[in-house]
Amino acid sequence: MTMLAPSRFERRGLIEYAALLGLLALVVTSLAATAPAPDKLGSGIARLFAPSGLLTQMVPPDFTRIVPIGWKLLETLQMAVAGSFLGLILALPFAILATDRLSPHPLVRHVARALIALFRTVPDLVWAIVFIIIVGLGPAAGVMAIMIDKIGFAGRFFAEAMEETDPGPQDALRAIGASRLGLIGSAVIPACLPSFIATSLFALEKSVRGSAALGLVGAGGIGVDLKVAFDLFNYDEALAIILMMLALVIAVEQGSGWIRRKLI
Amino acid sequence: MNAPLSPRALASSALAEPVLAVAGLAKDFPGRKVLGGLDFALAPGQATALIGANGSGKSTLLRCLVRLIEPSAGEIRMLGRDVRALPPRLLRRFRAEVGIVWQRHNLVPRLSALSNVIHGVQARMSGPRVWVQSLAPAAVRDEAMECLVRVGLADRALVRVDSLSGGQQQRVAIARMLMQRPAFILADEPDASLDPQTGEEVMSLLLGLVRQEGLSLLVISHRLEHTLRFSDRILGLADGQIALDLATRDANAASLRQFFDHADAA
Numbered sequence: 461m462t463m464l465a466p467s468r469f470e471r472r473g474l475i476e477y478a479a480l481l482g483l484l485a486l487v488v489t490s491l492a493a494t495a496p497a498p499d500k501l502g503s504g505i506a507r508l509f510a511p512s513g514l515l516t517q518m519v520p521p522d523f524t525r526i527v528p529i530g531w532k533l534l535e536t537l538q539m540a541v542a543g544s545f546l547g548l549i550l551a552l553p554f555a556i557l558a559t560d561r562l563s564p565h566p567l568v569r570h571v572a573r574a575l576i577a578l579f580r581t582v583p584d585l586v587w588a589i590v591f592i593i594i595v596g597l598g599p600a601a602g603v604m605a606i607m608i609d610k611i612g613f614a615g616r617f618f619a620e621a622m623e624e625t626d627p628g629p630q631d632a633l634r635a636i637g638a639s640r641l642g643l644i645g646s647a648v649i650p651a652c653l654p655s656f657i658a659t660s661l662f663a664l665e666k667s668v669r670g671s672a673a674l675g676l677v678g679a680g681g682i683g684v685d686l687k688v689a690f691d692l693f694n695y696d697e698a699l700a701i702i703l704m705m706l707a708l709v710i711a712v713e714q715g716s717g718w719i720r721r722k723l724i
Numbered sequence: 725m726n727a728p729l730s731p732r733a734l735a736s737s738a739l740a741e742p743v744l745a746v747a748g749l750a751k752d753f754p755g756r757k758v759l760g761g762l763d764f765a766l767a768p769g770q771a772t773a774l775i776g777a778n779g780s781g782k783s784t785l786l787r788c789l790v791r792l793i794e795p796s797a798g799e800i801r802m803l804g805r806d807v808r809a810l811p812p813r814l815l816r817r818f819r820a821e822v823g824i825v826w827q828r829h830n831l832v833p834r835l836s837a838l839s840n841v842i843h844g845v846q847a848r849m850s851g852p853r854v855w856v857q858s859l860a861p862a863a864v865r866d867e868a869m870e871c872l873v874r875v876g877l878a879d880r881a882l883v884r885v886d887s888l889s890g891g892q893q894q895r896v897a898i899a900r901m902l903m904q905r906p907a908f909i910l911a912d913e914p915d916a917s918l919d920p921q922t923g924e925e926v927m928s929l930l931l932g933l934v935r936q937e938g939l940s941l942l943v944i945s946h947r948l949e950h951t952l953r954f955s956d957r958i959l960g961l962a963d964g965q966i967a968l969d970l971a972t973r974d975a976n977a978a979s980l981r982q983f984f985d986h987a988d989a990a
Contacts, residue, residue: 632830632897635792636904637820638846645855646843650834 514695521703522696529685533704535599536681537712539674540667543603547610547667548660554611555618556644561630562622564640576619580612584670588679599680606667606674614663621655622648657723661716668712672705741804743768743908743940744789749798750964751781751788758784760964761798766957771934771941773951773972776961777984782944785961786910789942790822791815803907820847823906825930827913829897833886837877837896840885841868844903857882871899875929891922898929909933911943915950923947927954948980962986 496504508515556562557572587608591601629647638646649656675683682701689698742765751759758781766772776782787793789800791807800807803821810818831840838857845854845864853859857868872878875895885893894914901909911930915923931954933939945951951958951972958975960968960983968983 626833628826628828628830629832631792632824632826633843633846635790635819635824636844636847636900637816637818638843639816639850642846642850642855645852646835646839646846647832650832650856653834 517693517695518699520696521700522694523700525697526700526704529682529701529704532682532685533708536671536675536683536705537668537708539599539602539606539681540664540671540712543606543671544610544660544664544667546603547607548614548663550607551611551614551618554615555622558615558619559622561627562640562644562648572615573619576612576615578612579608580616584609584674585677588674588677592678597678597680602671602674602679602681605679606671609670610663610667613666614659617659618652618656621652621659625651654723658720661720665709665713665716668709741768742766742801743803744942745799745801746789747799749785749788749800750796751784751793752796758964759788759795762964762966764959764966764969766940766942768940769934769938770956771931771943771954772957772959773955774942774944774959774961775946775948775951775968775980775983780961781964782961783912786824786912786942786944789910790819790824820904821907823901823904823909825894825898825901825909825911825914827916829893831885831893831896831900834884836882837872837885837888837892837899838865838868838881840896841871841899841903844868844871844900847904868899868903871902872896874902875899889922891918891925894918894922894926895929898926902933907939909939909941909943911941913944913946915945915947923950930954948977951975951980952977 507513510516554572554576557564557568558576560569563569563572584605587605588601591604595601595604625648629651630643633643633647671681672683672686675681675685676687678684682705686698686701686705689695689701745765747763749759749762750757762785774782774785784793788795789802789807791810795808798808803818805818807815807818832843836857839855842854842857842860842864845867849864853861854864857865860868869878869881872881875898877892877895877899880888880892885896888896898914909930914926914930918926927943927945927950930941930943934941943955945954952975955972958968958970958972958980959966960980962968962983967986970979
């Protein structure tokens, strides 16, 4: 006897159709309210290539200040490395406290999760302004801003990795009589190490990209040179800075990709 | 395999202080009674097999004995201690004296066999020096190597456990348990996920610890031939009660099958 094949799609209820319609309306109204009009976009792009346009003035890039820009680029990389290092080190205890199975108390877990969410939600430019007030203008404020941003970023991913580990080895060690710290050090961290390394390398890449922008508010790095170049209409120098930043970001991404392939 | 008991075991069983004495042990889960007031005692230096149909409460019983699951009622006296009265800190120390072999070996997959065996010492030592073999003190590494020798895996000490076979992983888990220096071993279907020959080797290894070192063993196994070959006494659990209790020399495959048929019918 031939069995009738089941229907391809599940039958949806009225509420589900209404929710889908609502979502569609949200997308359409958002596009209508904020997306640029196609004709305006077309004429704007054409202006970029006009004889006095931005792109025309940018080319060819001006590398006459390559040495001072190079030093600033190095400072940008150092800010990213220092901020990421401090942020990743501090993200681990935050993540442990935010993990269901490892947190000593539900209240501690909620507070840790709320802090991680706060660090992640507030943009790093805002953190940079806060730290400029605390430690003054310069790269120290940038390092602190990157650190806080990385606690939020890595704290969440570290906690998720620890939640997803197989509970079996932890249960076995608990049955042996291992302490909470023993469980974390011997079972949780070794199991999560590949995920921790991947997250840390992504965090470093994100920091390098982000630290270039922190200079715009005075928190050190190459961002301030870019801002000055635009303010003084030195668009050819601005392009040189952008190209050097691009080279740095690509170098860091390639390097972290290589490390990821080697270690994981 | 039913070799005579070791002199130490005979002497200690004659002294009659049971290694485990359970009275009125009960465990209820919401809407379900799993253990309905069990009473039994085990003599030291013997291998006792615990049998029963799926869902009869064998694993729950094993976990209740060391309070990995809290019993609802009853008394447990193990290794001279009133288990239910132990406060959390003393319970941790007490668990260190009880070696547990799980159906799943529950090793840390990315670490070497030696590091996993060293974890067994966390029963009596703590800190990063007992997290991985590279940080461990020389005495701990030596003892862990001895445990690997006892399970026949000394040559695989630095191999990651996730690249070992199922049987080898179970042996590493047994070596980790030996590292605890336990007086009593609880084994929850240690042969379940292994092929017949490897399962037999693992059961033989556990019985060897009883015969040669005088340890006590309570082992759950679904394989009747293992139950008959590798135990001195058989306890059968059905409907949350001890429904069978006999010396292994008085049992045979037919009588055990009859027990299971009876349990299924009930």
